[in-house]
Structures are given as C-alpha cells and as structure tokens.
Amino acid sequence: MPPTLEQPGISHAASDPMRPEPYFVASVSRETHDTFTLSVEPANGVPAAGFAPGQFSMLYVFGVGELPISISGDPEQAGRLTYTVRSVGPATQALVSRVTGDWLGVRGPFGAAWPLEAVRGKDVLIIAGGIGLAPLRPAIYHILRHRDDYVRLIVLYGARSPGDLLYKKELAAWGRSPDTQVLTTVDYGGVNWRGRVGVVTTLFRHLRMHPDKTVAFICGPEIMMRYVITELEENRGVLANDIYLSMERNMKCAVGFCGHCQYGPYFICKDGPVFCYQKLRGLLGKHEL
Amino acid sequence: MPRQFQRGTTSMNSLEPILAKHPFFEGLDPAYLKLLVGCASNVRFDPGAYVIRQGEGASHFYLIRQGRIALETRAPQRPPIVIETLEEGDILGWSWLIPPYLWRFDARIVEPTRAIALDGKCLRMKCDENHDLGYELLKRFAHIVTQRLQATRLQLLDVYAPNA
Amino acid sequence: MGPTVASNRSVIEVEGIAQLIALLQRRGYQVAGPTLRDGAIACEIINKLEDLPAGWTDEQAPGHYRVKKRNDGALFGYSVGPQSWKKFLHPPELQLVELRRDGASLKILHNHSVFPHFAFLGVRPCELAAIAVQDRVFQGGRFTDPHYDGRRGQVFIVAVQCTQAGPSCFCASMGTGPRAREGFDVALTEIIDSDHHLFVAEAGTKAGAEVLKELHAVPATPVLCQQAEESIRHASVQTRQMDTAGIRDLLYENFDHPEWDNVATRCLSCANCTMVCPTCFCTTMEDVSEVTGEHAGRWRRWDSCFTQSFSYIHGGSVRTSSKSRFRQWMTHKLASWIDQFGTSGCVGCGRCITWCPVGIEITEEVHAIRGGGVNAAPISKGDNIHELA
Numbered sequence: 141m142p143p144t145l146e147q148p149g150i151s152h153a154a155s156d157p158m159r160p161e162p163y164f165v166a167s168v169s170r171e172t173h174d175t176f177t178l179s180v181e182p183a184n185g186v187p188a189a190g191f192a193p194g195q196f197s198m199l200y201v202f203g204v205g206e207l208p209i210s211i212s213g214d215p216e217q218a219g220r221l222t223y224t225v226r227s228v229g230p231a232t233q234a235l236v237s238r239v240t241g242d243w244l245g246v247r248g249p250f251g252a253a254w255p256l257e258a259v260r261g262k263d264v265l266i267i268a269g270g271i272g273l274a275p276l277r278p279a280i281y282h283i284l285r286h287r288d289d290y291v292r293l294i295v296l297y298g299a300r301s302p303g304d305l306l307y308k309k310e311l312a313a314w315g316r317s318p319d320t321q322v323l324t325t326v327d328y329g330g331v332n333w334r335g336r337v338g339v340v341t342t343l344f345r346h347l348r349m350h351p352d353k354t355v356a357f358i359c360g361p362e363i364m365m366r367y368v369i370t371e372l373e374e375n376r377g378v379l380a381n382d383i384y385l386s387m388e389r390n391m392k393c394a395v396g397f398c399g400h401c402q403y404g405p406y407f408i409c410k411d412g413p414v415f416c417y418q419k420l421r422g423l424l425g426k427h428e429l
Numbered sequence: 430m431p432r433q434f435q436r437g438t439t440s441m442n443s444l445e446p447i448l449a450k451h452p453f454f455e456g457l458d459p460a461y462l463k464l465l466v467g468c469a470s471n472v473r474f475d476p477g478a479y480v481i482r483q484g485e486g487a488s489h490f491y492l493i494r495q496g497r498i499a500l501e502t503r504a505p506q507r508p509p510i511v512i513e514t515l516e517e518g519d520i521l522g523w524s525w526l527i528p529p530y531l532w533r534f535d536a537r538i539v540e541p542t543r544a545i546a547l548d549g550k551c552l553r554m555k556c557d558e559n560h561d562l563g564y565e566l567l568k569r570f571a572h573i574v575t576q577r578l579q580a581t582r583l584q585l586l587d588v589y590a591p592n593a
Numbered sequence: 594m595g596p597t598v599a600s601n602r603s604v605i606e607v608e609g610i611a612q613l614i615a616l617l618q619r620r621g622y623q624v625a626g627p628t629l630r631d632g633a634i635a636c637e638i639i640n641k642l643e644d645l646p647a648g649w650t651d652e653q654a655p656g657h658y659r660v661k662k663r664n665d666g667a668l669f670g671y672s673v674g675p676q677s678w679k680k681f682l683h684p685p686e687l688q689l690v691e692l693r694r695d696g697a698s699l700k701i702l703h704n705h706s707v708f709p710h711f712a713f714l715g716v717r718p719c720e721l722a723a724i725a726v727q728d729r730v731f732q733g734g735r736f737t738d739p740h741y742d743g744r745r746g747q748v749f750i751v752a753v754q755c756t757q758a759g760p761s762c763f764c765a766s767m768g769t770g771p772r773a774r775e776g777f778d779v780a781l782t783e784i785i786d787s788d789h790h791l792f793v794a795e796a797g798t799k800a801g802a803e804v805l806k807e808l809h810a811v812p813a814t815p816v817l818c819q820q821a822e823e824s825i826r827h828a829s830v831q832t833r834q835m836d837t838a839g840i841r842d843l844l845y846e847n848f849d850h851p852e853w854d855n856v857a858t859r860c861l862s863c864a865n866c867t868m869v870c871p872t873c874f875c876t877t878m879e880d881v882s883e884v885t886g887e888h889a890g891r892w893r894r895w896d897s898c899f900t901q902s903f904s905y906i907h908g909g910s911v912r913t914s915s916k917s918r919f920r921q922w923m924t925h926k927l928a929s930w931i932d933q934f935g936t937s938g939c940v941g942c943g944r945c946i947t948w949c950p951v952g953i954e955i956t957e958e959v960h961a962i963r964g965g966g967v968n969a970a971p972i973s974k975g976d977n978i979h980e981l982a
Contacts (some may be wrong), residue, residue, distance in 0.1 A: 157736045158689045203882025203889035270589035323523035330512035337514040339583040361588040395736035399875030406933035428917030
C-alpha cells in the first residue's frame, strides 16, 4: 500500500529544487546479477513528472543518501518513472534493495536530453556500453514509436559478459523492427556463448553507414566513449556536430549549486549530461580535468 | 589440414568474384586477384569444429563469407576464454605470414561457417616473387592488426568491471 | 578631483554608528559586523558599537595574519578578516530537508519558511562584488536556491569604502574596489585624523536613504566629501596586481603548464583558500538518520574542490593529485567561472593569499603561467601598524 503524504509548510515546494517528492516503488525486476530496474509512482497520486530521453533524477533513500540515476523508461508512459540501477556501492545497493511499496524521494527530472527533435530525418546510431544502455533506452522507445521521423535505427551494445547484457528480450525485439539493426557484443565470452565477443568498437566493421546522414548517441564508460568517437570521426567520417554523448561526474545537487560535477566550463548536471561532442572536443580525455 | 576440413568443389574461376567481393580485398588490382585465386579454395565448417589449434602449423588464412568463429585461449584449470569472434567480412589468421608460422589461438566454429581458405605457403611464394603484391597484402594485414590491437587495448581496460 | 562627489552625502559621527546599529535592530535586523575574536577580525552578530574592532588593524602577508593595535580609534581600520558575509547568506551548514516516517505516513519538511533578516555593517567593496558573484550562482540561473534567495532578499547592507589597502589586496586590478558604487543600501567612508573621526555616508537605495534620514545625518561639506574621495583613492594604490588580460583563454590553454607541477610541490590541499574565499560556493550533502529510523535529515555543508572525495565517481576520484585540484580551483575561479556566470570568480580580496599556510599567491601563479616565473611578491607593511604589546 502506498504511503500517504503530508506536506506541512510547502508553500515554497514548487520553487525548491532541493526538495525531494515522495514516490513509492511500483515494481522491481532483476536485469542481471547486479542490476535492477525500479519503477516508481508519485505517492500523492498526481501523475509523475514527464521527462525527456537522456534526463536523470535524484533518487533519495531514507537516511542513506541521494544518487543521480538516469531515467530508463518509456517517456510516453505517463504516471511512472523507471530507472535501471547497477549496485556498485552501499548507496546503489540500498537503492536496488527497495521492494514494492517502499518509498523513495525523487527530485527532477534534470539535465539536457538527447536531441531527438533536431535529428529527425536522419539515421540514428546508438552506441551503448554496460549500464550506458539505460539512459539510451528512452531514446530508442521514442524512435520506435515515431518510426517515420527517422530513417535507420542502429543499436550497437557492448557489455562485459553475456550475463551482463541488459534488456535481452527487448534487444531481440528491437532488432526485428523495420529498418532497425541491433548488434550486441561482450568483452569476454564463455564457450557456451553463441553471440559476438569483442569490444563495442569492433561492431563498426559490420555496418554500412552514411556518415553525412548519421547522428550518433553514445553512453558508456568515458574511455569506451573516447574509443567510439575516434572510430566515428577518424574511420567513419561522422562529424563532431553529429555526435552526442552522455557524461558522468560526481553530482550532489543536480542544479549547479554544489560544484561537484564541473567539467571544464560546464556543469554536467545542468549543461549536460548529454552534450554535443563538438562542445567537449579538447576536454574529453584530459587527465584529471 | 585442419580437422573437419571440407574442401569444396568450386572451380578457381568462380572463386575470383568471391575474392573480389570480400572486404579484405576491396579495391585490389584484378591482376593480383588472378595471382591469388591460385592459392584459394572454398571451405565449410560445422559448429564445434576447430579450424585452427594453438601451436599447430599456420598453413592457411581464411576470408569468412558467412558464420561465426570464436578465437579462444586456454589456461590450466580454467574454462577456455573467448577473446574475439569473427564473422562475415572478417579474416581469420595472420600467423601464416610471420615465422615460425604457428597458430597462437584456437579457432572454434560457433555458427555454420563458409570461408575461402588461402594457402599460406602458396601466398608467401607469390609475395616473394611479386613484392608489389606482398606490400599490398602487408598493408591490408597491418590495418587489421592495428584495429585488433586497438580493440585488445580497450578490452584490457575492462571498462565495465565493477570497480573500473 | 573626485568626479562623482555628490552633494547628497551626509555625515555621521561615531555615536551615529551606535544609533545605526540600534535603529537596524529596532527594524528587526540581526546586525552582523566586524568584531575581534580569536585573534582575528571576524564577521559576527553584534549588539552594540563597542563590539566593533575600534583601534585594531590587521597585518597581512602570504601565509601571515596578525591583528595589531592602531594608534587611533578607527572602527574599520583593517582590510579584510578570514571570514566573509558568505557565512550568513550561504551558511557553512544548513539542513535542506527533514523527513519523518510514521508507519505508512511520510512527511517531507523543509527548512525555509522563515529566514533571518540580516543587516551587514562594514561590507568592503570587494565583498559587495563577492555577494554579486554569489547572486549569479544562486539566483541568476535556471534554478534559484531558495535558502540563499530567502536570506539575500531581506539583507540590508552598510558598506564601508576602503581607505587603506593591505599587501594581499588586489581589488583595483580586478575592478571591484576600493570604491563601491552600487550593491549597498548605505556606504560609509571613515575619516579619522587629528581633527575628526566621522563617516561620510551615501545612500545606495531608498531604504538606505530612509535610514540616514532617521539618523538625522547632517549634509557633508564639499571639503569632507573631497577628503573622503582622496582617502579612497589612497587605497587604490596597491602593490599587488592581477593581470586579467585574456585570462580565461590563458588558463584554458595552459592546462599542461609546468607551473601546476611547481605549485603542487607547495600546495597542501588544505582547502583554506576555498574556505576563506567569499565566492567559493561548493557544497556537499550529508544524510543523517536517527537510530529509530523514523527521522532523517539532509544537510548541505561547504565542501572544497581540494578534497579527494570532491570528484569521486564510481571507481575512484577524477582528481587524485594536488596538482589537478589546485588547477581546478584556480582555473575555475579565474576562467571557467566567466563561462559559467559571466564574471570572474575572483574579487581581489586576497584572503586566499593571506590564509594559505604556505603562502601561495594566486596573482603570482597567474604571472608564472604567463611565463614570468614565480616571484615572491613584494610585501609592504602598512604604515600605521604597531606591535601588539
């Protein structure tokens, strides 16, 4: 049963970006050995905040802390926000340990989204590594739902091992959609794995691309994104202006007040997390920036 | 000869367009293709077969036309690790090019695979006779070796590891 | 001749300052002002004239600060202390949210229904500039911090123009001092000599004009006004300068300059510079909960880019070396701040120089990155400083 809500003294609530709103956990499902997908709904019965693909929320676990988590659900599914969380430490462990009916504090959504409107009429090449598929999934949902607005959809997805692949059934289903190509690979495979083995950049050799008609959306570990950008720019002729990536830095506030997520002149939280690569050229790969 | 090796019956004449179409030979001077086709044969493998075995003589390299092959390495008391898979458009093997011409990995067939096998000794001979052909082949191998080295470096970083 | 000596100046005696404090208190303000505490001139809530550091000054140099007795009774005869007004507008620790769990009921309370009304007495021009910088951080963007906004909107500011510059000061080269022209309700210029001890006052706002009227301040003579301007001009002669020409690109383009390695051999990553800086705004969040698990709180605390944990992301910190942290601090302050907020993050108050335990001078580091090498800055001592007996 969802908790009831009392909010004394909320006259400033609408204007306080630091104040979480209470949501309850509507479902939790296991994706892999360490990764879970949680869906939350507002505790007060009001429809959940809408979001744009690529945006994130701050999720607060009572007394434990708050974490920036990308929204991984369908942007057109009203009333619910979905997150895919990998347990890598005490705070994420606390988050994935929530059960149905538990509540979470939610702030947001925050940040810049994938430029889905601006790239209409193009081939969209989505390149994801590991948990990086989560913030791209809403973009994939959007493209599949508005299929006529885009030409080809290509998804390249790399994970550490077969057991680490997210959304396996959906990947297969997306691959069966018209004008859609889904290629997955893993860095390390066992003898029983029948799929591809090799880092995500090795998938490029299976593609025929139209570089002048292609936009690329990338999310994954920073080093992986750097390798992918090298491949796109140097070997495939995709322009920096047509490459978008989602960056990660420490975030405490999500609204540019805490200073933690600075990346050169940018705040990842409010100028990003999605950036056009043209803006980050010269910053990406700088050691200890 | 590798185990479960099945030599095809396709004539040399019909192999030439197949060679020409394979990405590895894309844009190659047709005169060279004519030279190479004399070293080529059509092959087919079933899942589970080992095309090459670590330590054995590297007599051929393969232009993969269809299917999937896993490159494996073995360590004692551990299951084999697949370090890379190869498929349509890829090539398998460059040990035929470099002494002592021994395979460094196992290659196991994952999906039914069709390929063109090129005889290493035959190729080396033609390259020795025609250095322009040799240079052209080396450039193409160097490109693939570089790509695989880059990929191996990224793989070594283990970027998705829990504490990466 | 002072070009802007206006005729609407008035004069307040020392006793008028006591009346000003009382008047502001009557109007419901908590008056914050300079006071001698723990061997330094601090910013604290004050009650009366006698709380001000009359007859005290400060001796500053890189890594050096001492309070000293003056040979007069000046109320504002020092440059700047370690603290700034930041601590009132952007408190060092603040509870943002309070959460209570009671069975299935959840209460999310927050902490800003009532904000304190502060009156600041003795705000230096560089500090006014620092407040304007933080206004841009917390009020000027897409999001407004209700905590800062709530405090800032109600503050009454009595500025004090500078009539002497300390050896750490470089406001003149940053364009933030020694004379304030805006950002205050009332601005005072202290005149102290063998004949007088009084304050030339000007109003910056309607509220400031009302307060001066209520104090029955008498009009200032042109001679006094001119004397006030002359003494401010005296403070614009500063031994320390920041060369800000093209500074944003200079720092962006010198990410790999060897001076960062050099400064890293001295920097202790102690974070003092960020704690004393009147514009540094970074914070972290802390979550506390009671043992019963029914009550939890989120606190915001000042943080520093000099800590290892500041840049922590899953897997480790981005900036592990003290070199990278110093570079981040200085590049942010002087370069990326301009991109982020349309202004430098440095106001030339010199606190980071004075309070650096190893005497790192931001002005000299910029000089070194320009290719000038690191020199020890010339330290000139004030001329009215006497050793404390």
